[in-house]
Amino acid sequence: MTLLLSLLLVVAFFVLNPSRWGIHPSALEPSSLWTHTLVHLNGMHLSTNLLTFGLGGWCFERRWGARALIPFVLGACAVTGLAELGANPDYSGCIIGVSGVACALLGASAACSRAMAAGSIVLGLGLLGQLALDEPGIAHYAHLSGLLLGWGWALLDHVCIADKPALGLESRERDAQPAP
Numbered sequence: 001m002t003l004l005l006s007l008l009l010v011v012a013f014f015v016l017n018p019s020r021w022g023i024h025p026s027a028l029e030p031s032s033l034w035t036h037t038l039v040h041l042n043g044m045h046l047s048t049n050l051l052t053f054g055l056g057g058w059c060f061e062r063r064w065g066a067r068a069l070i071p072f073v074l075g076a077c078a079v080t081g082l083a084e085l086g087a088n089p090d091y092s093g094c095i096i097g098v099s100g101v102a103c104a105l106l107g108a109s110a111a112c113s114r115a116m117a118a119g120s121i122v123l124g125l126g127l128l129g130q131l132a133l134d135e136p137g138i139a140h141y142a143h144l145s146g147l148l149l150g151w152g153w154a155l156l157d158h159v160c161i162a163d164k165p166a167l168g169l170e171s172r173e174r175d176a177q178p179a180p
Helices: 002-017 032-038 043-062 068-086 100-110 116-132 141-155 169-176
Strands: none
Touching: 002 032, 002 043, 002 068, 043 068, 043 100, 043 169, 068 100, 068 141, 100 141, 116 141, 116 169
């Protein structure tokens, strides 16, 4: 499912116009809360978002499955778009990109890593990095809200409480055990 969503992002990059499908704070279209994630500024923007989205999506899908991925991604689209819009209501540009959703996927996966301490370190470094960057044109609040959304999802979900290894590690552990 992550691969299909990634292919959709690549096709959208070549087909959709960012100024039409992004979030415009001055003239908000409700559908843009989801469509803004389909468009990207340039190839570098798309490729970095695809890398992060692919990694986060793969980890998320391994833990929660494809059925949970779609509603989570759709919810993260709206939450991260609204967070960026709420933080910058006077922004004169166009809010675009899937990086907030990618951060949500990574946040959820990090929170369920093998040790919660490792997940906390990953989340903390991500938050500090976002706060340290102060470049215009970067959706800092979309990134931060995505990380926090993913973290919250994972903490509220019963899967993280269960004693289930993350990211497919159970197969390696099973293979390493001697046969009875």
